Amino acid sequence: MTPRAGGTAAAGRGPLLLGVRHHGPGSARAVLAALEAARPRAVLVEGPPEGDALLPLAAHRRMRPPVALLAHAVDDPGRAAFWPLADFSPEWVAIRWAAAHGIPVRFVDLPAAHSLALAEQRDGGPEEGRGIDPIGILAGTAGYDDPERWWEDVVEHRAAGGRPADPCAPFAALAEAMTALREAHGDGGHPQDAVREACMRLQLRAARKEFGDDIAVVCGAWHVPALEARTTVAADRALLRGMPKVKAELTWVPWTHRRLARHSGYGAGIESPGWYGHLFAAPDRPVERWMTKVAGLLRDTDRTVSSAHVIEAVRLAGTLAALRGRPAVGLAEATDAVRAVMCEGSDVPLALVRDRLVVGEILGEVPETAPAVPLQRDLDRQQRTLRLRPEAETRDLELDLRKDTDAARSGLLHRLRLLGVDWGEPVAGRGSTGTFRESWRLRWEPELFVRIAEAGVWGTTVLGAATARAESDALSASSLAGVTALAEQCLLAGLSGALPVVMRALADRAALDADVGHLADALPSLARSLRYGDVRSTDTAALGEVAVGLAERVCVGLPPACTGLDAEAAAEARRRVDAVHRAIGLLAVAVRADGLSERWAGVLHKLSGRDAVAGVVRGRATRLLLDDGRLAGSEAARLMGLALSPGAAPAGAAAWIEGFVGGAAGGGLLLVHDDRLLGIVDTWLTGIPADTFAAVLPLLRRTFSTYDPGVRRTLGELVRRGPDPGRARDEGGPGTPGFGEGFDEERADAVVPVLRLLLGPEAPAERAAAG
Template sequence: MGASLHIVGVRHHSPACARLVSHTLRAVRPRHVLIEGPADMNARLGELLLAHEPPLALFSSYRGEGRAHASWTPFCAYSPEWVALTEGHAAGAEVRFMDLPAWHPAFQGVRNRYGDGERRHGLAIQRLCARLGLEGMDALWDHLFEQPLEPEALAERLRVYFEALRGESPADGEDTQREAFMLAHVEAALARGDGPVVVVCGGFHAPVLARAGTRPDAVFPPAPEDASARTYLVPYSFRRLDAFSGYDSGMPSPAFYQALWDEGPRQAPERMLRATVTRLRERGQHVSSADLIAATVMAEGLARLRGHTTLTRTDLLDGLASSLVKDALDVALPWTGRGVPSPDTDPLIGEVLRAFSGERTGRLHTSTPRPPLLRDTEHHLRAQGLEPGAKARQVRLELHVPAQREKSRVLHRLRVLGISGFQRDTGPTLPTESVLQETWTVATAETFLAEVIEASGWGPTLEEAARGRLEEALLQAGPDLSRLALLLTESFFLGASTLAERVLSAMAAQARHEPDLTRLGQALERMLWLWRHDVLLGAQGSTEVGGLIAAAFERGLWLLEQLDGPTQAADAEQLRAVVALRDTLRFAAPALQLDEAQARAVFERRLGAPQAPPALRGAALGALWSLAHFPDEASAEAAAVRATRATARPSAQGDFLAGLFRLAREQVVRAPNLTLMLDEWLGAMSEEDFLVALPALRLAFGFFPPREKEAIARAVLPRHGREATEARALLRMDENPADVLAGAALDDEVRRVLRHFGLTQKEPDDAP
């Protein structure tokens, strides 16, 4: 029996290509079937051949040599590779994958092995679409290939199409490596000479593999010895497979193509119309029989106009859009392009797309091998009484209790790994909180199995996997002090003391050179919280954390004194950094032997520096006031009144007050003279000046909670002949403040235009 080579170039996840593969297998009856897929799975093909329910995917992870990588090889029922695998095996052929393993450097950065890779054929696709009057690659594909065609005609059309694409887009270095590897497998199969060889590969590679000769063996590269490379089967979903969800998949709208695979091109449109109408009606959208008839008639008319013998996906979507959407569209229809739809897409169109995407999630056979992480996770959930039940339940934890602290660590590890079903509702997430209680919602999640299997790339146990996830984040954080501080907090929540020490070391190296006050402030805020409140790993009062706080505090004061810009608007994050500096001085100065005199001198210089941003000048005053720097409250209030008067310009006053209120909110509420002075200043402003100052004033007064706003209103109302009891009513505003501001600006513009054309009398203070 001689060897013959039969190349089937395909588009991934195409029902037409899957049918061609099935036809070729029946017609050729091959001895060998080689499939574009990870060759390191060849010894484990039995796992794939169990009675699963697609969609599913091979999840591959790699960690080593200073790099980490994760990728998916997805299959659905109509994937040509899945059909080749299952039907080839059923026919008695020797079935093997022939592509490089996912851990190979050629796949670095490739998240999905079966992505379209439009970079290869964008120009050719554009020319074909322009020539045929079609919008987008997917409409072109349906027009050329998903219409009913005889297998021979389809094969020839695909061959010409892929050769044209390949001719315009030569392979890059990664493709060259992959093709050399695949070619070696094809030639080894031909060299055996024991029967026909069918090769199923992406059409871009088909022209190269068709030139295969013979060689006795294919070399398989082993993974580096110091690396961790794992591959497991995971359930997948239509949502994840859909190009409209962001996956660069072979085909969008998987539910439509599943219908095309199940029922054929003539019956599939009717099934999708029923699914779409059902979904819309379930969501309260009125879809009448007349709408349905109109959509069908429009789709059929478009199909005839486009030369289609059956309705394509685009025909059907265009018909639905034309009959169901009554208003003008703000953005182009999503199916005219690729990728995630615009946020401005009509909500009804969004529901139609979701109907075409489908809700199907795959299921693995119960005999599918499970990674150690899954067993370890289930063990910890059972041991801690955290297993999800039929109904969602709330778990309350006291972090100072050791047994409950261990439950918290398990839950935080799941959170860090992104495992669904474990939602933290309350707890000390922000470093300004001193609460040591947590509440979590534990619920069953359909994606739990897939997410745990995918997380197994980080490690074989729950503790190791969560730590591995943060270790990669540590590599990615670089010199960003705020991100390092976040990682430090996370490591304490996980109970990862070794990692915490590494993060502390990285922070210590960066703290003395951090160039950004905002990032330093965020880091200082977290470190201060840990030093004051952490009981999870003993950071409370820690010498190491305390030394880091002292270094960051000294650097922060230096950065604060370098910031200039007398016209700079208030920056809420910069003010937050000043709060962190003030709180460090307030809560840690004696214990950490901070130089209080130096810090107060910096605040005094900033308050008196005319070149400093107004908000930072106000923050410096607020810091001094809240640190009891002045001899008594009367002196402090007098200093505040003087400094506020000195900045009484519309372009600067609101920013100054934002800084002052952010740092000394409680003190300001108890300062009647300052309140009255501000009331006089606001009352004397022209409408134009008020509009200039308004955005910063809104920020400034936004720092007061409702009760304190009411106290200020009670102090001011009697000066305007109003009852203090009316204060609460003033806090309720039915109108949107932005609308009020826009209306005032419009009124001002109308008056300006009227004056310009002499249609109204000039006011006494108007310029000539």
């Protein structure tokens, strides 16, 4: 018998074909009504047949959509595909209905073994295509410019308004429309559909032999005409002959509403999964319930939203639907009403409503009995032990590494990052910047299950896999900086087992690499790593020896490497000088290397005094010496005067200024508080010839634009007022006093009244200042 699309529910007329729109609540309700009316002996659902063994898990009490079938190639876990399902997906409704009634349910589609093998031949996964959008064409034919809006009007709201006399009638009408589309457009730009549909027909024939014609098939409406077509078994098998194939494994994984809303990657392209979920779950009065949800969300953000706002928004949404000729309130009307009534016309709070409710951040749940690679099992166990469950929403996590649980959490997150599973991202913390604290931003994405499957080749536990990956990366690293960064990762992740291999690779590369730039790039990671020995109870003695050796080689080779540079190379040299300066500061504390700080200070003196060194590097070296107290203010002013003398090229002088006071290192405040340096810069700037001023202006603008607005305003005011002769000092010249050489008691006493106001008349600080 020929399969039937919709029609009456009487048996004996062939399998019942229920063509749906994937992830449509109206389709889901219609499928449920049709199944209740037809009571088939078996249900077939579009999906990979290898997933049949996983279908019983759909009835598990811990299975909570959205979820997805994950298929990946055993030999190449990165080759993967997802079949996502939500509460309001017609396929999910059919699966749950069959499970509740004890009726066999099976997947019918191209096996994942073939889908994954074919995936390399096209841009996306098995669910993607670049052909026509059938729903879009039908919407345009009906005069709609928005397919989502058309579907809501003709399917979602019609289905919500009450069941038709024949529950299968909507499917017959939709099948007729799809038949007309396929006659006009052929495969619609989806050439792989012919193979998929041949496979579906073969599986449908096998089911009919087993169960008879009393079968219901739930599939995309586009495929219904192909399943109704009269073809032979031989013709269908011929289409499948010679298909590439890989060994595949399947499991259930949690999914998110946000992923359903994506058109690319593994998303389903649903614009409003949160809204669809609400429509499907609301037992009655969906608009009133939706407006109540929106009001609750806005109240949580301290916006004033009353019950009167909810009532008015419901009324306005209904009025808009009537004016627009819609059968019921849709998302567009609800959104317009929320904007006007609850958001006072602003799109800012409306964006929050869209993010939290229209799309939503729901993360599904899968029972522990679902198949998984051993590495995933170990990760699940650690997540439970550490009370660090995956969440779809972005979550900030502050860790105190002195606490055992937080230290274990840190180690887990760092190990996962080394394995390429970027569940957490280190961020700058709000609290202490010491080594005992870490700040993370966590966000679980479904694709991380694929990354875990890929990482499974390194081991069956997170610790073992991360150790093996670190050892392999150390042996294959192409740069010294890469090995030092890996050593830092190993210490952060607590991979003591991998450190011997990493250290041998580090020592070998450090001994052979003669490029001072490579050495300078490698040093900061080593210096940072040495901070973790105490807090993470890791032996870093060997690392310290290598770091000190690198630092000494950098001190020898850096001055010659900073000469004869163009502008781009000079900027890179300045970055390296800054990084090495910070690194040596850490080394001096961590390993107490005798004389290392003094040797580095000598390097900075050489850099600051050599004319052949790039101006930006000379200026930066001078500033670092001044900040460390290794250069007197008068000497800094002398060096600035030389760099900005009339005989110096304006471009070189501007570069020196950028190195000395540029960036966000407090250069603006230095000029604010040192009139002498500001006077030198002002005198030089006003003396630049007009024909060269335009050439140096971009560099000067870059230098001063990084200052805070308040600093820029203060500098402008100081320049406008000009020098103060009353504050002149002999060492600075007329009107440019600069920093005094000693303690100015008169100026210090001026602070006492302020302290009295802040601390009170009996404050110890006041007595100390007075006495």
